[in-house]
Amino acid sequence: MTDFQTLGLSPNLCAALSRANFTQPTPIQAQAIPLALAGHDVLGLAQTGTGKTLAFGLPLIDHLLAKPGKPAPKAANSLILAPTRELVNQIAEGLRLLTEDTRLRIAVVVGGQSINRQIGMLARGCDILVATPGRLIDLMERQAVDLGAVRHLVLDEADQMLDLGFIHALRRIAPRLGTPRQTMLFSATMPKQMEELSRAYLTDPRRVQVSPPGKAADKITQSVHFIDKPEKPARLREILSRDPEALTLVFARTKHGAEKLMKGLVADGYNAASIHGNKSQGQRDRAIKAFREGTITTLVATDVAARGIDIPGVAYVVNYDLPEVPDNYVHRIGRTARAGREGEAIALCAPDETDLLAQIEKLMKIEVPVASGTRPSTAQAQRRKPPQPRNRGRSGAAKPQAGKPAAPKGRRPRRPRAA
The missing domain is CATH 3.40.50.300 (P-loop containing nucleotide triphosphate hydrolases)
Incomplete structure (x- = not known):
């Protein structure tokens, strides 16, 4: 019996973990998995390298395996959003390791790859869709994917998604998702904007934090x-x-x-x-x-x-x-x-x-x-700090220096022509 079985995961999933040499959950996994299995929305805070992918991936797989049937054409039953192509591929690789002997179908959509090939792949439907927000928007606009069946949403490295400006994409994606749904948000840091994001998309979330934000791994x-x-x-x-x-x-x-x-x-x-x-x-x-x-x-x-x-x-x-x-x-x-x-x-x-x-x-x-x-x-x-601009009025506009006339209003100073 592995330590993962004590968290409430199915025997078949625990066996897959054992075959993949996962025997002991990390702190973020030990705390988040039981909450997610119980159906709660989860707000997980942990530094990089602590096993967040399995913290949301294992309960997600467990929920999907418990539901019979195949996804409809173009439909996705769950959605994982991540900010970069590398992270999307990493997540999908980790999940495939645990689902290779199951009926679950995982699809990956990222920019920089053939969108026509991705449209063909999505036409079959998928159980888990792992995507970057930008490419998912492209596919939505082409009506190549139906998100109405999504009952599980995961936002991984959500703080970086905010840094990269994906909040606008998220606002376009969220209304297309099915309800009711379970949402899990994982992040390494918790800036103020992240708190606003959690309030907007999570319902009565259980907060899990295993290390202070800004702390590096001990080793x-x-x-x-x-x-x-x-x-x-x-x-x-x-x-x-x-x-x-x-x-x-x-x-x-x-x-x-x-x-x-x-x-x-x-x-x-x-x-x-x-x-x-x-x-x-x-x-x-x-x-x-x-x-x-x-x-x-x-x-x-x-x-x-x-x-x-x-x-x-x-x-x-x-x-x-x-x-x-x-x-x-x-x-x-x-x-x-x-x-x-x-x-x-x-x-x-x-x-x-x-x-x-x-x-x-x-x-x-x-x-x-x-x-x-x-x-x-x-x-x-x-x-050594860069000099701050001086001589600014209350409006923030630079005041003309002594001896130099201000440029006429409504006209930009003429640029010198290149030689």
């Missing part, structure tokens, strides 16, 4: 190098050379920066690839597959991958550029120390990023240990 060793920006490429190569066979995930702030960094590493003989918004879905899938299998040992990514990569073998996460949103730092370093392993997170902090580091440390309520360089004093950090 992650963190450090920061205070260096000048031109020194970052050499320091990164030094870090990668210490353990060449280890899987290392490197985060850059921009798509252009990630691609440039990857090409530089490849030119220097490092086994590297990149994933970011300018890559096609096929390119991203191949890069992640190669990284998972170890044929690529260094993966350079933007925050599009911060919550979409679940690879237990990632040994190092390097923040080549610090994120502008402090929460993203927690999500980034959460790509290591997964499935009970240990991991190391290394940050490279340039002088103009010290304020970003301070915000991260405030969120996490820790001071990241210094590996090299000198932590700037508060006064130095203040001097």
Whole structure:
């Protein structure tokens, strides 16, 4: 008898868990699964890497297996929304592992892939539809999917969906769903807008929180190098050379920066690839597959991958550029120390990023240990902040400087012509 059976899951599902080597639930699973099995709406808060997919996936599968019959053409019986293609694929992969010997049909729809192929797949109907909001809207507009039979809705990484502006898509999707329904919302953080979202879409939810927001996994060793920006490429190569066979995930702030960094590493003989918004879905899938299998040992990514990569073998996460949103730092370093392993997170902090580091440390309520360089004093950090605009009136508009006439109202200043 596995510990999962004590949570109330069906024997067949427990047997599937045992075959997949899942024997002991994580804290978020142990608390959320019984509540979801009882039919409650669930608001789950937990850091990345804590097993949220099974926390909502197992009770969802259990409910669907208990209902006889097949889904109608174009219909979906349950819907899981996630913000990125990588996360959608990760969720579907985890659920298929537990449903391969059942009648349940799982469909995946994301952007960057043939919409005609997805229309054909949905024509058969599905028990579980895992989707990104944008592509689901496209399919709804083509009348390729019927959401009226949906009785279970899951919003995974809901805070990132808000960050990416998917709240408008959610407002278009929700009225199409069936009622009554069970809704489960899972997130790593709980900003004010998330509370408003939960009030709008959840009914008398049971709240489950297993770790404080902004807290990294206990087995992650963190450090920061205070260096000048031109020194970052050499320091990164030094870090990668210490353990060449280890899987290392490197985060850059921009798509252009990630691609440039990857090409530089490849030119220097490092086994590297990149994933970011300018890559096609096929390119991203191949890069992640190669990284998972170890044929690529260094993966350079933007925050599009911060919550979409679940690879237990990632040994190092390097923040080549610090994120502008402090929460993203927690999500980034959460790509290591997964499935009970240990991991190391290394940050490279340039002088103009010290304020970003301070915000991260405030969120996490820790001071990241210094590996090299000198932590700037508060006064130095203040001097390095970008200058604030001055001479603004009550309306916020800039006042003309002395000796410079203001531009005439109703006319824009003429731009100089390019040479």
